[in-house]
Amino acid sequence: GESVGLHLPTLSVQEGDNSIINCAYSNSASDYFIWYKQESGKGPQFIIDIRSNMDKRQGQRVTVLLNKTVKHLSLQIAATQPGDSAVYFCACLNQAGTALIFGKGTTLSVSS
Amino acid sequence: NAGVMQNPRHLVRRRGQEARLRCSPMKGHSHVYWYRQLPEEGLKFMVYLQKENIIDESGMPKERFSAEFPKEGPSILRIQQVVRGDSAAYFCASSPNPRGDSETQYFGPGTRLLVL
Numbered sequence: 209g210e211s212v213g214l215h216l217p218t219l220s221v222q223e224g225d226n227s228i229i230n231c232a233y234s235n236s237a238s239d240y241f242i243w244y245k246q247e248s249g250k251g252p253q254f255i256i257d258i259r260s261n262m263d264k265r266q267g268q269r270v271t272v273l274l275n276k277t278v279k280h281l282s283l284q285i286a287a288t289q290p291g292d293s294a295v296y297f298c299a300c301l302n303q304a305g306t307a308l309i310f311g312k313g314t315t316l317s318v319s320s
Numbered sequence: 321n322a323g324v325m326q327n328p329r330h331l332v333r334r335r336g337q338e339a340r341l342r343c344s345p346m347k348g349h350s351h352v353y354w355y356r357q358l359p360e361e362g363l364k365f366m367v368y369l370q371k372e373n374i375i376d377e378s379g380m381p382k383e384r385f386s387a388e389f390p391k392e393g394p395s396i397l398r399i400q401q402v403v404r405g406d407s408a409a410y411f412c413a414s415s416p417n418p419r420g421d422s423e424t425q426y427f428g429p430g431t432r433l434l435v436l
Contacts (some may be wrong), residue, residue: 235399240423251324251427252363253409297362301423306376307353308413308425310362 210302212236212311223320227285231298231311236279240301242308243272243283245294252297255283285316293318322347324414324428325394332434333402341397341431345414352395353413353425363411369395395435402435409433 215230233241244252244309258265258272265272271284272288282297295315299308325344333339345352350371355363365379369389379386384402389395399406409432414423 242424244427251326251429254424254426257424299363302365304376305423306368307365307379308355308363309365310355312360312362 210238210300210309212300217312218315218317220319221288222316223288223290223318225288227283227292227316227318229283229285229296229298229314229316231281231283231308233279233281233298233300235300235303236276237303238263238300241272241274241281242299242301243270244297244299245292246297246313247294255296260291261274265289288316288318290318290320292316321343324412324426326412328429328431329408329429330434332436333405334436336401338405339433339435341399341410341412343395343397343412343414343428344396345395345412346426349414349416349426351417352389353415354395354397355413357409357411357430366397367406375388377433378399399433402433404435407433407435 211234213232221227243255244255246252256267256272263274269286273282295313297310297313299310327342352369354366357363367380368376369388382402386398409430411430413427415425
């Protein structure tokens with residue numbers, strides 16, 4: 209079946225550093241990918257998304273990179289701040305377009 | 321524009337009771353999704369509904385769980401005869417159009433169900 213996995217369960221960075229969170233997916237036919245941020249006790253918050261016809265997309269302080277050849281997705285956060293501390297999930301839309309398939313999440317800890 | 325709303329935020333039930341979780345999608349969204357999250361885990365898809373129709377329920381347990389999205393009112397996720405293993409956070413998401421240019425799913429704050 210379709211699956212999504214994250215490379216590292218935890219990531220610790222210093223304030224001001226750049227953070228990179230990586231994700232792998234199994235279905236080469238996936239055409240939509242999305243990153244969410246989840247703070248403790250809250251729902252997932254949309255960060256950025258990307259379609260399979262693109263390999264890079266930028267937002268405010270965040271960049272998503274998509275490598276379809278190796279089925280790899282990454283989220284880059286520039287100048288990481290303590291407020292960025294949270295669990296980050298990548299997800300892809302299933303082939304039927306009816307559901308998001310989530311990875312397990314990477315916990316980002318930012319120390320000042 | 322109000323986001324996705326869920327209530328209650330916390331729900332405590334004893335084994336054997338019924339749990340009803342409510343979700344109001346974002347204004348203008350007619351597609352609703354329910355996901356379940358266990359501690360330290362990612363979200364698992366349960367069901368996808370449009371107004372009055374269940375589109376995909378492949379993630380729903382076969383027994384005790386049901387969902388609806390009536391023409392008027394919120395979407396309801398109903399769990400009958402709850403067991404301790406049902407304890408989890410249940411999240412609702414909505415989108416304007418999952419197959420157009422607007423597949424983004426926006427999540428509510430969740431309902432945390434605790435079964436004693």
